[in-house]
Amino acid sequence: MTVGEAWLRRDEPKSPELLARYDGAVAQLERGVPFAYAVGSAGFRALDLKIDRRALIPRPETEGLVELVLARCSGGLVADIGTGSGCIALALAVEGQFARVVAVERSADAAALARENVKRVSPKTPVEIREGDLLAPLADRADRYRAIVSNPPYLTPREYAELERSVAEFEPREALVSGSDGLEATRAIFAGAAALLEPDGLLAIEIDERRADAIHVLGRDYGWNVEIHADLFGCPRYALATPGHGPGANTSEE
Template sequence: MRRRVGEEIADAVIRLRDAGVESNLLDSQLMMARALECSRLSVITHPEIELTDEQLNAFRSMLERRIQRYPLAYLIGRREFYGLDLIVREGVLVPRPETEVLVEECIKRLGRGPRVVADIGLGSGAIAVALAVNMPEAKIYGTEVSAEALEVARENVARHHVADRVCILPGNLLEPLMDLGARFDAVVSNPPYIPTGDILSLEPEVRVYEPLKALDGGADGLDIYRVLIPGAVDCLGDEGFVAVEIGIGQADSVIQIARGSGYAHVEVIRDLAGIERVLIISR
């Protein structure tokens, strides 16, 4: 007798809960949707569907890896970000919901006109693609050192049909921009900002599987800010700004870096949880 969707999900929820996965029901539904190549809504509304052997094996294979705390986004190869379906896989940081605050604040300030923006530390391309899709006249330059991330970013740029306006530049931080001679309306970044000593306390999905270089911000988590913020001064247009995501409790320290780099104005933006999450820095 064939197993049904609802039966497999019910069993999976229990096993994931026992493994410490808080989002056990959601994860089970998304893995089932991946196994069936359908939407999560179809999984929810049709628990009576009987699974083929191939579908059952695909689901159970994903479940076993998820029980080992392998990231869901890597399992299904997708992550939703700012309403966009992005490709993700090993070697690339999984886009976080809090980074949507950074995107939202940039769009709010830049509008939909012909702006020029730099995304430093492109990763999967989440920020650059979200900006390009929502700012149809903008030109985005994204820099990235990781070969794995560059490949995924190119796929996401192509997937969302913004390759004509997102220019991907291999290289470290601001260095690839130096020869462009451009002045940017915004320099945007979600840099590594977790203090080295805090890495071991992260959830296994992050600590074990996500790229360390995209997480580790040095002893106090501020290494990249000390390079990026002063370096961006000469890249900005007259009314340009730097927008960065920050970690919990880092606002005051990053503000000091900005002040010491000659910036006069810093605005602190909180996320939906009330945490200081984004700084908008300008001269």
């Protein structure tokens, strides 16, 4: 029984070891630690992942990004940029029909957590963790990708300062903030991803709902055909893009 299961089955007898872990989790919750960090795990689609403060807690909105990619892509290679816990990469490996998944992470600590989750999930499709910033670990090889997927940092410093305590105090800042306009990482991905994709490849990015229009324009300026899709709450949350024909390519929106 995991600590999370023990929490759900609080009235059942527990071993001394599990009771100690359970009590420790309760103490953390009383201090305001998010539930996933307190119990050390979180669900993401069909997965049960190890989660701690080395990476963001997976959100339901990000499950929708995976759903869109699975609906549009199969076969070949897929890359997950800024993998964190490995949730996107592992979901694509388990549910998709890809030859291999490459997961990139600049934080050595988060990359270590992702590797632990690869061992935990043990997907049939290989998942390779590469350390480095954004697209750099992909650019030195001749591989071309069917899809490049990312949930990059997308907050401004001011927006980060306004986050609720349960996020700002416990989750890694570097996974949340992206330059003065919140677009630094997304801009870099738009700038470099086309050279790494197959000719009909897909770029799929989770975005901040407040910057959907700005991202639509940004993608167009870098030569992408961009569609903005809503999440399960009806908020504009995902940018799906295909290479166009240079700056100013036509865009469409759903």
